[in-house]
Amino acid sequence: MKRKAQAQHPMLKAGITGGIGSGKTTVCKMFEKLGMPVYYADDQAKYLMQHEHFLIDQLKKNFGEDVYANGKLDRKLLAGKVFNDPARLALLNSLVHPAVFRDTERWMEEQKEKKVPYVLKEAALLVETGSYKALDKLIVVTAPLDTRVQRVSERDKTNEEEIMARVKNQLPEEEKVKLADFVITNTGSLEELEQQVLKIHEQMIEENSKLAV
Ligand code: ADP
Numbered sequence: 001m002k003r004k005a006q007a008q009h010p011m012l013k014a015g016i017t018g019g020i021g022s023g024k025t026t027v028c029k030m031f032e033k034l035g036m037p038v039y040y041a042d043d044q045a046k047y048l049m050q051h052e053h054f055l056i057d058q059l060k061k062n063f064g065e066d067v068y069a070n071g072k073l074d075r076k077l078l079a080g081k082v083f084n085d086p087a088r089l090a091l092l093n094s095l096v097h098p099a100v101f102r103d104t105e106r107w108m109e110e111q112k113e114k115k116v117p118y119v120l121k122e123a124a125l126l127v128e129t130g131s132y133k134a135l136d137k138l139i140v141v142t143a144p145l146d147t148r149v150q151r152v153s154e155r156d157k158t159n160e161e162e163i164m165a166r167v168k169n170q171l172p173e174e175e176k177v178k179l180a181d182f183v184i185t186n187t188g189s190l191e192e193l194e195q196q197v198l199k200i201h202e203q204m205i206e207e208n209s210k211l212a213v
Contacts, residue, residue, distance in 0.1 A: 021148030
């Protein structure tokens with residue numbers, strides 16, 4: 001009985017990614033407005049670094065007890081320890097990403113209760129980390145670099161140099177687009193963006209209905 005009930009409510013897993021300032025978060029808010037649950041991997045990574053004991057132990061072991069001062073992660077200190085050191089940065093990622101992956105799996109299981117047609121996982125480095133492979137569909141949000149830099153400098157009150165340093169850690173958009181099931185081009189108004197989201201939403205429901213037989 002139970003198995004049948006599950007088959008009638010299959011849940012697709014979609015990933016959503018794009019370069020910094022492409023509009024990922026804005027797009028996710030639109031999906032949430034349509035009632036779709038979103039897992040924000042980058043925010044959740046920060047949460048886990050503060051609350052998941054196994055991860056905390058590993059970070060202390062590899063980067064020093066001092067990265068936690070009075071039980072609180074000293075982000076600046078940790079960032080300083082990996083800054084300009086690709087091997088140390090890779091080590092940090094190799095500890096954080098599996099923790100996020102485990103947490104995503106747990107979250108996805110929880111969402112099944114909601115009987116929604118699909119859920120979304122948002123992450124800036126979804127392709128870079130390979131975690132998109134565990135998902136059914138990939139949505140990539142794109143916008144030209146100059147538009148992205150302009151948007152982020154307004155959003156974060158930061159300068160172009162800092163933004164470009166973050167862009168350099170990300171794969172070029174073209175590479176992500178090659179892997180995408182859906183591409184959102186965020187060069188117009190928010191209304192135009194919403195139209196694209198709605199279209200994908202309908203297609204995802206359609207994809208889901210093919211499974212529910
Ligand atoms: P990301 O999560 O990919 O870094 P955001 O969704 O935070 O990007 O978007 C970056 C900034 O640009 C935000 O301040 C957002 O409000 C703004 N923005 C995104 N898309 C549009 C758009 N189509 N028109 C105007 N502003 C936009």
